[in-house]
Amino acid sequence: MSLPGFDYRAPVTIEEAVALRLELGADALIMAGGLAVVVLLRERLARPAVVVSLSDIPELQAVAVNGGLRIGATATHAALARSKTARSIAPLLCEACGHVGSPAIRNMGTLGGSVCHGDGASDPAPALLALDAEAIIAGPRGERRLPLVKFFLGALTTALNGDEILVALHVPRPAAGTQFRFIKYTATSAEAFSTVTVAVSITRDGAGVCSNARIGLGSVAPTPLRARAAEDLLRGNKLTREIIAAAAAAAAACTNPSSSAQGSAEYRRDMTEVWVRRLLAEMPA
Amino acid sequence: MPHLSLTVNGDKHELEVPANRTLFALIREDLGLVGTKDACRQGVCGSCTVLVDGVPMRSCLALAVRCQGTHITTVEGLKADGKLSRLQQEFINAGAVQCGYCTPGMLIMATALLAENPRPTETQVREALIGNLCRCTGYVRVVRAVMAAAS
Ligand SMILES: Cc1cc2nc3c(=O)[nH]c(=O)nc-3n(C[C@H](O)[C@H](O)[C@H](O)COP(=O)(O)OP(=O)(O)OC[C@H]3O[C@@H](n4cnc5c(N)ncnc54)[C@H](O)[C@@H]3O)c2cc1C
Numbered sequence: 195m196s197l198p199g200f201d202y203r204a205p206v207t208i209e210e211a212v213a214l215r216l217e218l219g220a221d222a223l224i225m226a227g228g229l230a231v232v233v234l235l236r237e238r239l240a241r242p243a244v245v246v247s248l249s250d251i252p253e254l255q256a257v258a259v260n261g262g263l264r265i266g267a268t269a270t271h272a273a274l275a276r277s278k279t280a281r282s283i284a285p286l287l288c289e290a291c292g293h294v295g296s297p298a299i300r301n302m303g304t305l306g307g308s309v310c311h312g313d314g315a316s317d318p319a320p321a322l323l324a325l326d327a328e329a330i331i332a333g334p335r336g337e338r339r340l341p342l343v344k345f346f347l348g349a350l351t352t353a354l355n356g357d358e359i360l361v362a363l364h365v366p367r368p369a370a371g372t373q374f375r376f377i378k379y380t381a382t383s384a385e386a387f388s389t390v391t392v393a394v395s396i397t398r399d400g401a402g403v404c405s406n407a408r409i410g411l412g413s414v415a416p417t418p419l420r421a422r423a424a425e426d427l428l429r430g431n432k433l434t435r436e437i438i439a440a441a442a443a444a445a446a447a448c449t450n451p452s453s454s455a456q457g458s459a460e461y462r463r464d465m466t467e468v469w470v471r472r473l474l475a476e477m478p479a
Numbered sequence: 480m481p482h483l484s485l486t487v488n489g490d491k492h493e494l495e496v497p498a499n500r501t502l503f504a505l506i507r508e509d510l511g512l513v514g515t516k517d518a519c520r521q522g523v524c525g526s527c528t529v530l531v532d533g534v535p536m537r538s539c540l541a542l543a544v545r546c547q548g549t550h551i552t553t554v555e556g557l558k559a560d561g562k563l564s565r566l567q568q569e570f571i572n573a574g575a576v577q578c579g580y581c582t583p584g585m586l587i588m589a590t591a592l593l594a595e596n597p598r599p600t601e602t603q604v605r606e607a608l609i610g611n612l613c614r615c616t617g618y619v620r621v622v623r624a625v626m627a628a629a630s
Contacts, residue, residue: 202481202498202544225542232501232540233521245498249545296610297588298528298535383609 226307267306290321319418320410442471488556525611554583577615
């Protein structure tokens with residue numbers, strides 16, 4: 195089926211994009227990589243008068259170190275998977291981006307698109323949550339920053355207002371010695387969305403006591419998730435077998451999965467426990 | 480209607496293209512290059528894959544207007560001087576084609592892989608082709624053909 199008719203605008207600066215967004219209001223649909231947008235158009239799930247493409251805004255593609263890491267919203271998964279700059283601060287995110295879909299999907303899809311789509315099955319989102327990332331949002335009243343945990347409100351629903359665009363994601367520089375682990379666990383081929391995606395970030399002091407823990411989960415709830423209860427169990431403790439088992443069980447209890455071809459709800463919850471446990475257990479002391 | 484100028488398989492085109500035209504429709508319907516196939520129209524199957532400035536993309540999910548000034552390569556563009564590319568010839572030698580519907584996408588993906596990595600391992604070949612589905616399940620010979628083209 196062909197796509198319904200719409201006009202096309204491709205601003206070349208962020209200011210222009212924000213102005214267009216304000217001017218067009220609900221008539222506009224923002225497009226980054228277009229992977230979700232073109233399907234929404236084809237299925238008539240969105241009927242915008244105008245598609246506003248962000249692809250011609252070079253500033254939005256930049257990946258730069260500024261204390262932490264600033265990632266332009268339209269940096270592609272492929273660019274991030276091979277970016278030395280991104281890897282210098284957020285190797286966990288690079289690994290997650292390298293597991294999105296297949297090579298051609300990574301060439302087209304953007305990190306900002308993945309976040310703004312608000313899909314609970316995003317692979318990069320759990321990594322961003324484990325890295326304590328912030329969304330940098332531009333709107334008619336200027337820029338605001340929002341911790342990513344507060345960005346995901348529900349299935350395909352985010353905290354982005356109708357007159358705003360996501361311009362970048364900011365990842366703070368992790369404390370020295372922080373360890374990371376990532377798994378995209380798929381029951382079928384690696385190309386499909388995951389059964390569960392787990393991203394872990396752990397900081398321990400010289401005595402092996404965990405001073406900070408963040409666990410991001412994907413595909414096990416309507417939104418990407420932080421397993422707060424599991425993190426609380428880890429913080430202040432050594433990663434003993436017992437603590438790890440308790441944290442893994444707590445992470446599974448945080449989930450609210452649904453059943454799909456990638457696994458039943460029950461299997462997803464079980465695999466969350468298994469993979470949180472394995473990732474924590476394999477971290478060298 | 481937006482004006483689009485782009486190069487397809489070395490030929491320059493100047494076209495008036497509606498904003499809602501996909502790159503896939505432009506290639507097949509406006510330019511008549513029917514080697515590029517579609518099946519799922521959701522980016523999953525890989526049969527519509529073409530090179531945009533050398534980079535594999537799903538033409539079913541790309542708006543044509545976004546391809547302003549780019550160089551597109553479709554399966555028809557893999558020949559050089561009227562001769563099949565080494566990779567194409569190896570597909571024939573290996574019998575890597577059954578119904579042939581997925582073949583253009585496989586050839587495009589593997590061409591991009593070999594351009595970037597002329598000596599891939601078998602695992603790298605399989606990873607590169609993970610998003611190209613063959614419903615005749617002929618993957619073994621496809622991988623063999625790509626490995627032969629790389630040798
Ligand atoms: C075949 C296929 C397989 C996939 N497999 C995976 C997978 O394994 N793992 C995974 O995590 N993902 C996967 N995806 C999802 C894909 O990675 C995301 O859908 C994609 O990254 C969306 O990004 P995009 O740049 O194409 O966004 P678009 O489709 O352009 O936009 C998505 C949504 O976000 C909005 N938007 C985009 N950018 C902005 C912005 N800067 N500001 C405001 N709003 C914005 C759009 O309006 C739209 O609502 C797959 C997709 C396909 C088609």
